[in-house]
Amino acid sequence: MTTLELRQVNKHFGGLHVSKNITMGIEQGELTAIIGPNGAGKTTLFNEITGYITPDNGGIFFNGVEITGAEPESLVKMGIVRAFQVASLFIDETVYDNLCLAALAFHGKNWNIFTNRSVYKNVEEHCRFILERLGLSGKEGLKAFELSHGDQKVLDIAIALTMKPKLLLLDEPTAGMSPDERVKMTHLIRAIHEEFKLTTIFVEHDMDMVFGIADNIRVLVYGELIAEGNAEEIQKNPAVIEAYLGHEVL
Amino acid sequence: MNNKLTTMAPWLAYFLIFGSLIFVGGDHTIHIASQVIILGLFAIAFNVLFGTTGLLSFGQAIFYGLGAYITGMMAKSFGGDFFVWALLIAPAAAIVLSVLLGVLSLRLSDVYFTMLTLAFAQLAWGICVKWSSFTGGDDGIQAIPKPELLAGGLNYYIFSFVIVTACLYLLWRLDRSPFGSVLKGIRQNPTRISFIGMNVFRHKLLAYMISSCFTAIAGGLYAGIDKSIHPDMFVWTMSGSIILMTILGGMRSFFGPLIGVAVFILLEDEIGRATQYWSFVIGAIMITVVLLFPKGIVGISRHFARLFAKKGGQRDNP
Numbered sequence: 001m002t003t004l005e006l007r008q009v010n011k012h013f014g015g016l017h018v019s020k021n022i023t024m025g026i027e028q029g030e031l032t033a034i035i036g037p038n039g040a041g042k043t044t045l046f047n048e049i050t051g052y053i054t055p056d057n058g059g060i061f062f063n064g065v066e067i068t069g070a071e072p073e074s075l076v077k078m079g080i081v082r083a084f085q086v087a088s089l090f091i092d093e094t095v096y097d098n099l100c101l102a103a104l105a106f107h108g109k110n111w112n113i114f115t116n117r118s119v120y121k122n123v124e125e126h127c128r129f130i131l132e133r134l135g136l137s138g139k140e141g142l143k144a145f146e147l148s149h150g151d152q153k154v155l156d157i158a159i160a161l162t163m164k165p166k167l168l169l170l171d172e173p174t175a176g177m178s179p180d181e182r183v184k185m186t187h188l189i190r191a192i193h194e195e196f197k198l199t200t201i202f203v204e205h206d207m208d209m210v211f212g213i214a215d216n217i218r219v220l221v222y223g224e225l226i227a228e229g230n231a232e233e234i235q236k237n238p239a240v241i242e243a244y245l246g247h248e249v250l
Numbered sequence: 251m252n253n254k255l256t257t258m259a260p261w262l263a264y265f266l267i268f269g270s271l272i273f274v275g276g277d278h279t280i281h282i283a284s285q286v287i288i289l290g291l292f293a294i295a296f297n298v299l300f301g302t303t304g305l306l307s308f309g310q311a312i313f314y315g316l317g318a319y320i321t322g323m324m325a326k327s328f329g330g331d332f333f334v335w336a337l338l339i340a341p342a343a344a345i346v347l348s349v350l351l352g353v354l355s356l357r358l359s360d361v362y363f364t365m366l367t368l369a370f371a372q373l374a375w376g377i378c379v380k381w382s383s384f385t386g387g388d389d390g391i392q393a394i395p396k397p398e399l400l401a402g403g404l405n406y407y408i409f410s411f412v413i414v415t416a417c418l419y420l421l422w423r424l425d426r427s428p429f430g431s432v433l434k435g436i437r438q439n440p441t442r443i444s445f446i447g448m449n450v451f452r453h454k455l456l457a458y459m460i461s462s463c464f465t466a467i468a469g470g471l472y473a474g475i476d477k478s479i480h481p482d483m484f485v486w487t488m489s490g491s492i493i494l495m496t497i498l499g500g501m502r503s504f505f506g507p508l509i510g511v512a513v514f515i516l517l518e519d520e521i522g523r524a525t526q527y528w529s530f531v532i533g534a535i536m537i538t539v540v541l542l543f544p545k546g547i548v549g550i551s552r553h554f555a556r557l558f559a560k561k562g563g564q565r566d567n568p
Contacts, residue, residue, distance in 0.1 A: 050445070076447035088442045090435050101431050102446045109428040110448055113460075114420065117428045163446055 001063075003028045003167055003199045004049065009058035011044060011223075018044045019055060020223040026167075026216075031193050032201045033210040036220035042203040043085060045220065046169050049201075050082045051075045062167065079166030085175055085203075087156035089144040095155055096140035099127040102162035126162065133195075134158045134188070150181035154188070161192065168193075170202035174209060182206060186213055211235070219243075260505045264418075268411055272404070280407045281475070282519055286512045287414045288471045293496050293507030294421055295464035300493070301501030302430065303457050304437030305356075306364045308489050309371030312351075313344045313462040315378065315484035317469025322391045322479045330395030337413075337470045344466030345459050352458040356451055368486055375484035390480030394473055410471050417464050418508075424460065425504050433457050498539055500546030509547050 004026040011019040018041040026032055034042050047053045049060060051072040060068045067075060090098050103126040104110055104117060118124070131137050134154055139147065144155060153173060160168060173189060174182045190213045193200045204210050210217060211231040219227040219234065221243045227234060234240055271283045292314055299305040317340040324336035355366040378385045385391075400406045424430050432453050435443050440450045473479050482488065491514070499510025514532065521528040543550045 071449075072444040073447045073449050076445060082445060088439060088445070090438045090442065092438055093434070097431070101435050104428040104431060105446045105448050110432045110453070111429060111456075113427050113429045113456075114423040115428070116423070116426050117431055120428075159442070159446065 001028045002026065002061075003030075003063060004201075005061040006049075007059045007061070009045075009048060009055045009060065011041075011048060011053070011055050018223045019048065019058075022058070022220075022223075022225050024218060024225060024228065026199060026201060028199055029197065030199055030215050031190070031213060032216045032218060033214035034201060034203045034218050034220055035205070035207075035210055039222075040220040041223040042220055043171055044223075046082060046171055046201075046203065050080060050169060076163055079164070080169070081160045081163045081165035081167070082169040083153075083156045083160045083171065083173065085171040087149075087152040089152060089155060089159070091143075091145045093144060094140065095136055095142055095144060095147070096127060096131070098144055098155060098159060099130055099162050100124075102159045103127050103130075106163050130158050130162050133192070134161070150177050150185070153177065153185070157188075157192075161196065165196075165198060167199045167201070170200065172203050172205065174204065174206050182209065185209075189213065264415075264505065264508075272408055272411070275404075275407075277403055280403050282515060284403070284407045284410055284475050285472075286508075286515050287410055288468050288475070289492070289495070289515070290508035290511045291414045291417055291471075292465055292468040293492050293499070293511050294418060294504070295461045295468065296492050297496050297501055297504075297507045298421065298424070298433070298457055298461040298464075300496060301506070302425065302437065303433040303454060305454065305458070306360070306493070307367040307458075307461075308364045308486065308493070309367030309369070310461070310465050310492060311484050311486070311488035312367075312371040312374045313348065313465040314469035314472070314488065315371075315374060315481070316340065316344055316347060317466030318473045318479045318483050319378070319385065319391075319469075320466075321470035322394045322473040323385075325394050325396065325473070326391055330397050333394075333396045333400070333474065337467065340466040340470040341463040344462045348459045348462035349455070352455045356454045356458060368489070371484055371489060372486060375481055375486075378481040378484055385481070388481065390478060392478045394477040394479070396474055396477065400474065406474055410474075413467065413471060417467055421460075421464065422504055429453070429456070494536060498536060498546055500548030502545060503548040506546055506548040513547060 002025040006022050006024050009019050009022040022045065034045065036042055044053070048055050051070050054069040058068070059066055062078060062080060067078070090101060093101070100117065100123060103123045104120070106126070107120065107123055109120060109123065131140055134157065136151070136154060136158060139151065144152065147155060157170065157173065170189065174185050177185060186209045189200070189202065192198065214231065216228065216230060217234045218225055219240050226243055227237045227240045229237065268283060268287060271279060275283060292310070296307070296310050299307050320340040320343055321333065321336040324339065325333040351367070351370055355363050358366060379387055382388070396406070400409050432443065432448060436450055436453060443450050469483065472483070495510035495514045496507040497510070498514060499508065500506030517532055517535070518528055521531050539546060
């Protein structure tokens with residue numbers, strides 16, 4: 001079954017054509033990587049799928065329902081959740097409170113004005129589960145700004161997972177990480193993808209990671225989708241070698 | 251246990267100070283204390299927008315003035331017994347007005363929101379001054395009648411203390427509620443708030459309605475202190491002094507704004523008796539606090555409490 005479908009999606013920023021007639025389908029349960037040089041329009045594509053910006057024309061469908069131009073908050077409720085290239089956190093709050101806010105939103109408690117937020121046992125359990133699963137236990141009392149860069153990225157993904165996504169979009173999950181942290185993050189993504197039965201799309205520059213874990217790879221160059229296939233197909237694709245690298249190093 | 255004590259300590263201090271004044275305060279002290287708790291309610295309600303949500307409204311005086319004028323004019327027209335009922339109508343009117351103004355202004359980004367709130371309040375001030383047949387114009391309204399029970403200064407202080415305390419309790423609950431967490435989240439990262447499925451504008455609007463509602467109650471109560479109100483309650487310096495007092499006390503703590511109001515009014519009273527240049531002294535204090543202690547008086551005391559705690563700890567581990 002196709003979870004996400006893009007039909008002829010176009011987006012211009014002034015004279016720049018950042019999404020050129022993008023058409024693709026992502027199957028349920030797929031772990032897809034989107035690769036491409038800087039400025040290829042990968043983050044723009046994420047922004048279009050998650051409702052941050054609206055495409056000029058074309059259609060985006062989630063489980064057969066058109067979602068083009070929908071607001072981020074309604075897409076989150078449908079199960080389309082993202083993590084960010086630069087970890088997007090509530091920086092003065094503790095790790096626990098970051099997750100707690102997401103869990104309160106997930107359980108629809110955000111309009112409760114006069115109840116103490118600690119009374120919701122299901123919210124607490126939900127947070128504890130995510131903390132433990134993502135290896136953040138023991139750090140729940142730290143303020144978000146006190147975390148290492150790597151842990152901030154993990155917390156960003158933890159917030160996204162708290163929303164129980166069906167489709168998870170990760171924008172450069174290993175950006176700026178040490179080699180050690182990269183390996184951990186790669187394992188984490190594969191593990192949560194399988195455990196939570198997600199459909200996952202991630203943008204990444206680290207080719208070891210992409211070829212290591214992705215079921216399917218899409219290559220975006222100057223806003224155009226030039227190739228898709230598994231690791232082997234992509235590595236041998238002449239268009240990818242030509243346009244993306246200029247020479248064979250993959 | 252210890253944690254519970256630290257959360258309850260400010261309440262304990264609040265009841266000790268403002269409660270004991272009922273028994274020991276002279277006329278002048280009670281007059282000052284009435285002003286402190288009423289403006290304190292205004293400042294804490296304002297801080298729901300400012301310190302919590304990160305919205306700098308420069309026009310909360312519009313709701314303060316509205317509350318005062320509704321209460322004052324109704325009591326004047328329908329008699330003193332109506333005073334207490336007017337105190338209920340004022341916040342309801344403020345909620346209606348805040349929805350109108352909020353829908354127009356809350357979608358704008360920081361500085362535009364601030365300027366628009368300022369413009370609305372100045373507009374209200376202009377109307378209040380010019381429409382003198384209805385509002386009494388520059389002279390305001392004097393000799394506002396009150397129920398007999400609330401006639402004396404002390405009785406009115408007790409009445410205000412009860413209402414302010416109830417309001418502060420509700421605002422304190424809000425601060426610790428899920429909704430309060432959302433507001434703090436909006437201050438820190440509104441984008442992420444929408445990407446965990448919440449509508450930023452609607453949460454801001456409710457915060458604005460709540461803040462304005464309690465501000466109108468403060469305005470209504472103020473109409474009873476001196477039994478007189480004047481158009482200056484709408485003017486931008488009114489909104490401005492509330493912002494100053496909030497920063498002075500500490501905008502990141504619930505009771506900070508009340509402390510700021512108390513210090514400000516006490517200084518004004520003490521220094522004002524000694525010199526007519528009291529505003530110069532207060533200005534100098536404000537600059538010092540903002541430059542050296544941006545977290546306000548509460549920040550200063552927390553800083554010293556931490557220093558003290560550290561020294562205590564060192565004694566245990568030489």
